[in-house]
Amino acid sequence: MNSVHFKKHAAVALSICTASCANSLRTPPAMESLASTPTAPAGALLEQADSAWSRRAEAAQAAAAEELYLQAARAKPENPAGYAGAIRARSFRLGREKDGSVKSKLAESAVAVGQACEAQARAAPACDYWLAAALGLQARERAATAHDALPHMVELLRRAEKADPSLDSAGPARLLAILLLRAPGWPIGPGDPESALSEARAAARLQPGYPPNLLALGEALGKNGHASESQAAYSEALRLAVAATGSDPDAAGWADDARKALHY
Numbered sequence: 001m002n003s004v005h006f007k008k009h010a011a012v013a014l015s016i017c018t019a020s021c022a023n024s025l026r027t028p029p030a031m032e033s034l035a036s037t038p039t040a041p042a043g044a045l046l047e048q049a050d051s052a053w054s055r056r057a058e059a060a061q062a063a064a065a066e067e068l069y070l071q072a073a074r075a076k077p078e079n080p081a082g083y084a085g086a087i088r089a090r091s092f093r094l095g096r097e098k099d100g101s102v103k104s105k106l107a108e109s110a111v112a113v114g115q116a117c118e119a120q121a122r123a124a125p126a127c128d129y130w131l132a133a134a135l136g137l138q139a140r141e142r143a144a145t146a147h148d149a150l151p152h153m154v155e156l157l158r159r160a161e162k163a164d165p166s167l168d169s170a171g172p173a174r175l176l177a178i179l180l181l182r183a184p185g186w187p188i189g190p191g192d193p194e195s196a197l198s199e200a201r202a203a204a205r206l207q208p209g210y211p212p213n214l215l216a217l218g219e220a221l222g223k224n225g226h227a228s229e230s231q232a233a234y235s236e237a238l239r240l241a242v243a244a245t246g247s248d249p250d251a252a253g254w255a256d257d258a259r260k261a262l263h264y
Contacts, residue, residue, distance in 0.1 A: 023148050025135075028115035031077060035070035042076035045069075049085055056092055057249035065089045073116070080126040083117035086110075087130045091137060095253075100141075107141040110134035125163035129172055132156035136175070150183055154190050161202075170206035170213055173199045177216045181223055193223045204233075211241040211254040218261055234261045 028034075038045060049068035056062040066089035073082030090110045097103045114131030121127050132153040139146040154176070161172035180196035183189040200220035203213040214237035221230035238258035244251035 023145070025111065025115065025148070025152065028112045028119070031074045031116060031120075034109075034113060034116060035074040036067070038071040038075035040071075040075075042072045042079060042082070045072035045075060046081055046085070049082075053085065053089065056089070062089050062092045066093070070113070073113075073120075077116075077120035080117055080121040080124040080130075083113050083121070084126045084130045086113050087134050091133065094137060094141075104141045107134070107138040111138050125160040125167055125172075128156040128163075129160040129167050129175075132160070133171075133175060136179070147189075150179070150189050153179055161199075165202070166206055169210040170203035173203035173206070174213050174216050177203060177220055181216075181219055193220065196220045197224050209240060211237045211244065211251070211258070214240065215254065215257055215261070218258075222261075231262065234258050238262065 040048070045068050049065045049072060052061045052065035052068060056065060066086050069082045069085035069089060071082075073079070073086065076082070087110045090106050090113075094103050094106045094110075097106065111131070111134045114127065114134040117124070117127035118131055135145075135149040135153050135156075139149045157172045157176040157179070160167060161176065165172060177196045177199035180190060180192045180199065183191040185191035197220040200213070200217040204217045207213050214233050218230045218233035218237060221227075221233055235258075238255055241251045241254035241258060245255065
C-alpha cells in the first residue's frame with residue numbers, strides 16, 4: 001500500500017466517546033467467506049494479483065487484484081503476502097469510492113482480512129502493519145471505533161517497526177508518525193508530536209525517495225515548530241511526486257497533498 005493516512009478527527013471522536021463507541025476488532029469470519037475458491041496455486045495467484053495491481057489505475061483492476069490476493073491467502077494461509085495485498089487494494093479502492101456505506105464495508109472487511117492474517121501467519125510483521133493500516137481505515141470511516149483502535153494500532157506498528165522497519169517503504173514508522181501527530185494526546189489518546197517527529201525522521205532516513213515519507217516529515221516538522229524545514233520537506237515531496245507521475249497511480253495525489261501544504 002502506498003500512504004495510508006488516519007485523517008478522521010480522532011480528538012473529537014474520543015472526547016465524546018460514551019456507550020456509542022464501538023469495538024474496532026470482532027471475531028473474523030472464516031477464510032471461506034472472505035475469499036472465493038482459489039483458481040490456481042498460491043504463487044501463480046500472487047503473480048496475477050501483482051500484475052493487476054500494477055494496472056490499478058485502469059477500471060476494475062484494483063478490485064481484480066484484491067480478489068486474486070484473497071484467493072492466494074486462502075490457497076496458502078500462512079503466507080502474509082495475500083492478506084497484505086488485499087488490504088492494500090481495498091485501501092486504494094476506498095480512497096476512490098464515493099458511497100459512504102460502501103466505504104464503511106470496505107474498511108470493515110479490511111480489518112477482517114488483517115485479523116485473518118494475524119491468526120494464520122503468526123508473528124509476521126506484515127500482518128501487524130496491515131492490520132494497523134486497516135484499523136486506521138475503519139476508524140476514518142467509523143469514528144466510533146477510534147477510541148478502541150488507537151492503542152491497538154500503536155502496539156501493532158511498534159512491533160512491525162522493530163521486526164521489519166523497511167516494510168512498505170518504511171511504512172511502520174511513517175504510519176506511526178501520522179497516528180501520533182493526529183491522535184489526541186494524554187490522557188485521552190496516544191498523540192505525541194515529539195515522538196511523531198522521531199518516527200517521521202526514521203521513515204525519511206530509511207526511504208528518502210518515497211514521497212509519503214517526506215509528506216509525513218513535513219507535517220511532523222511543522223507541528224514541532226520547524227517551519228522552514230517543514231517547507232523544505234514538502235518541497236522535496238512535491239519534486240519526487242511530480243517525477244513519479246506517469247509511473248505511479250498515487251503520485252498525483254501525493255503532489256496535491258504537497259501543494260496544499262505549501263499553499264500552492
